[in-house]
Amino acid sequence: MAEPLKVGVAGLGTVGTSVVRLLEDGRDKLIARCGRPIEVVAITARSRAKKRGADLKKYRWVADPLTLARDPSIDVLVEVIGGAGDPAKAAVEAALAAGKPVVTANKALLARHGQKLASLAERRGVALNFEAAVAGGIPVIKTLREGLNGNGFARIYGILNGTCNYILTRMEQDRIGFAECLSEAQRLGYAEADPTFDIEGHDTAQKLSILASLAFGTKLDPDAIYVEGISSITLADLDAAEELGYRVKLLGVAVKTEAGIEQRVHPTMVPKDSAIAQVMGVTNAVTIDAEGLAPITLVGPGAGGMATASAVVADLADIARGVCSAPFGRPAARMTATRKAPMQHHEGGYYIRLLARDRPGTAATIARRLAQQGISLESIVQRHGAAAEKRAPSGRSGEPVPVIMITYATSEDAVRRALSAVRRDRVISGQPQVIRIEKN
């Protein structure tokens, strides 16, 4: 049998310990599939003393990630420390510089330094694999990198954050408000103590920048992404979506437009019968629209120790078999600068929910402001709801009335201008709610 592939694991949280366990338990399967064993030979983490519920004593402990990366006894570094800075960054750079392939689950590092790391890997002729960095157990990196090579891509979008999808699912199915769902997700360990990174869409944006780069051959640019989170979504929005034939999902969307690559993360109305609308709870999903092909949707576990470890081990198996693909599917020198399509040029349908003052002329004013921006309405629903019960004989209660509108395709710019004008007219109370619609 060929020599074993000797692995150093940096980071021993849920993912790191799961990788060690999966390499042990799957040893025979991996020999069968790769023709050689894959063996952990050294490990490191911040604290050696921490209880990890796994027998790690048999592995050689190394002082720190950088030392591990440079250790001559390892052939490949698994980096599951996380974070865009050191020690993860220094360790990955050191391993690549020493001509060692790297497997990482670190989306923050890739989103920020992916370009430079890919160039370094390429110069040294070694693999930089990161299937685990996006949508955990779903093989979306491999599919984009190797699965659809002759086709250009038109669009890629997905549910990339399990926390947000869990919250939206729970709100919709059990009619519980956002804040309560978030607390519950925190109790269950689906959301961090500081949930901002997930809830406000930043986690999705990092992952999207990686997918966009693979799909469109552009340089990674997380700052080019328009980002809006789910904290403003209310039960009223979910009810309206249901009635109109949509569901609300936090999507990351990268799409080729005439103006360039549009990258955006925001709550999105998706048709209820689309594959992506069926994705519930912490599950992730990615839809790939390749040019000339019907969409492909991949659905599966987005996080969790085993799902992420499974992706790390698949990446190691490729290395054990001698496969070395360009990290972002093409030579780093061929990756082009992103021509950003600015968000105000985004075109699509919009859901708009306003609280209109219940007095004569309001509807006419709103309609005129939309018309002035060339916006046509597919549907408009005005609900009196509870307020209507006690309304005056005039038919008006004086209380604000929700008005829900679905527009035909228009531009972000037009919607923003129209709503500014409506606000200036003082015919609505509060902020208008705007949710973009993504058709399948």
Added chain:
Amino acid sequence: MAEPLKVGVAGLGTVGTSVVRLLEDGRDKLIARCGRPIEVVAITARSRAKKRGADLKKYRWVADPLTLARDPSIDVLVEVIGGAGDPAKAAVEAALAAGKPVVTANKALLARHGQKLASLAERRGVALNFEAAVAGGIPVIKTLREGLNGNGFARIYGILNGTCNYILTRMEQDRIGFAECLSEAQRLGYAEADPTFDIEGHDTAQKLSILASLAFGTKLDPDAIYVEGISSITLADLDAAEELGYRVKLLGVAVKTEAGIEQRVHPTMVPKDSAIAQVMGVTNAVTIDAEGLAPITLVGPGAGGMATASAVVADLADIARGVCSAPFGRPAARMTATRKAPMQHHEGGYYIRLLARDRPGTAATIARRLAQQGISLESIVQRHGAAAEKRAPSGRSGEPVPVIMITYATSEDAVRRALSAVRRDRVISGQPQVIRIEKN
């Protein structure tokens, strides 16, 4: 730039011409992704004179597939002729024997001779790639072969035949009977003039045998598969499924049981909220249950020139990059003989629809026969339907009454015995309808 990869294409139907076009149109993308061009240098098909709606004059025409396979000017053979026998088989064997990698979309050839061809490819150290053979545009072969390497598989199942799924979708959504849907599918070109191969599940069985071999490391054995088609499915079954929270899909299922690998193709009740139940029309889908992981579902176009060609080109790109995986994910010598789990030992829930004679004691008789086989019922529905309108004052019309039962998990054997006994009791008319339930 490195030398081009020189391709010979055998077979110029929809898929073959699409491959030629995609290699032309995607030339620059492929150079970017593979570091070298992929060029068609020679072609062949049964008739040179046939109109193909593509300009193929610039490619050298070779007399026949075998000559093409042996042609020293080609580096790799694309076989999209189809059929388990010659000329496809002879051409693939000749190319492999000459040390040339082969890309094929030929499920029949692989199901029948995959074992031998994989051994031959391995001996010559060349790739035998067949992403296009199962679920066209969905990268399921790559996912099973490379995407989840450390994990064992517990179950794999899917909608692998677009014709059947189109018919079942149309029946369900538009309340049209099986025969009419089939004629329509034939008119639209979704079904062959002789639809038996699709409708009776044989196409699904060939594809399933390939997936099962990849997932479980067993030798290909299409004869080990229990096969049942969709021609007996009625609107009454679809209505009952709807009411009970299921949809009916033709699934290919391979599952690891204590008795061995169970492989079966049959109409199946799947929970309405499962990912697979959302798959409509000619779309295909595959769900992979890896051990210790939440299920992964891949959904996409299962057939069509572009989808299939896209898979062929992705396989060529792997070859251009020098990737050579074992055809079935492990060395041929490590593939084990399938320990077949016989269908009568299958365990699961069952949907049973009977036409019971409307007379005293019928229900008691049916219930007793099921109980004698240890079968417990999750639900039972008896419908008088139209007949009930005109029933006699006794409450009985004398006409047979549909009885629909859902069982808890039981064995195929028990169900067959119980229904034989019920038939012998002469309390039902016609054949009982039995549809197996697959839980997600």
